[in-house]
Amino acid sequence: MKQTIVNPILKDEVTFTQRAMQTDGRITTLNVRLMPGGGPPMHRHRDFEETFIVLEGELTITLKKATITLRAGEEFTVKRNQAHKFGNVSNQPVEFSTVIRPGSTGFENALCILYGLARDRRTRPDGTPSSLIELAVIARMSDMRLTGMAAMMSPLMILLSIVGRFKRIDEQLVNTYCR
Structure with missing residues (x-):
């Protein structure tokens, strides 16, 4: 469908x-x-x-x-x-x-979440999530790994995605925007 x-x-x-x-x-x-x-x-x-x-x-x-x-x-x-x-x-x-x-499925869910957050006005003007933890969770979910200078943020993003998973933010986002 x-x-x-x-x-x-x-x-x-x-x-x-x-x-x-x-x-x-x-x-x-x-x-x-x-x-x-x-x-x-x-x-x-x-x-x-x-x-x-x-x-x-x-x-x-x-x-x-x-x-x-x-x-x-x-x-x-x-x-x-x-x-x-x-x-x-x-x-x-x-x-x-x-x-x-x-x-x-993670990539598919990440797109639904990003567009849903935008619809709910929970993003910056460029469409990225306002919450750094949510951004980290979505990046991990979608298998999007930054390169170049931005890759220096990877350790922080990995840590934040672990915190997000521990707090079940990934589940909350999927349940809210992917059902």
């Missing part, structure tokens, strides 16, 4: 077309409508790879030593542990599919 979530702050939309639970963990597929200027910081995923397939517009993918601009019909796969970021540097929305292998 398809589900669309909307971030009311960033105006981005995500439609889940295949969830990990529906595919025995093999795949997560989502369609994304990303507004101009949108996209996450440089990061990597240890547990899965991401394939980006542009449906309309232009998507820019930045790697450590290269920048790739994808147009409609083009695709690129980011391997596990490969530092990357993606973004919309154009002045028009971009629509693309993301295929995650293997599928990731």
Whole structure:
């Protein structure tokens, strides 16, 4: 069953077309409508790879030593542990599919939580959670690991995510935004 979530702050939309639970963990597929200027910081995923397939517009993918601009019909796969970021540097929305292998319920839940927190006005203007503990829990849940200078925050983020798990903040967020 398809589900669309909307971030009311960033105006981005995500439609889940295949969830990990529906595919025995093999795949997560989502369609994304990303507004101009949108996209996450440089990061990597240890547990899965991401394939980006542009449906309309232009998507820019930045790697450590290269920048790739994808147009409609083009695709690129980011391997596990490969530092990357993606973004919309154009002045028009971009629509693309993301295929995650293997599928990731944690990634799916993290998106629902982030968009739900935005809907509840519990984020900063850039869409990141206002609570540092919630940010750490969501980052851990989604397997998003920062790179470069931001990676120096990793020990603190790991500690905060452990505290968040101990306080059951992860369960509270999932129960509130993912049911």
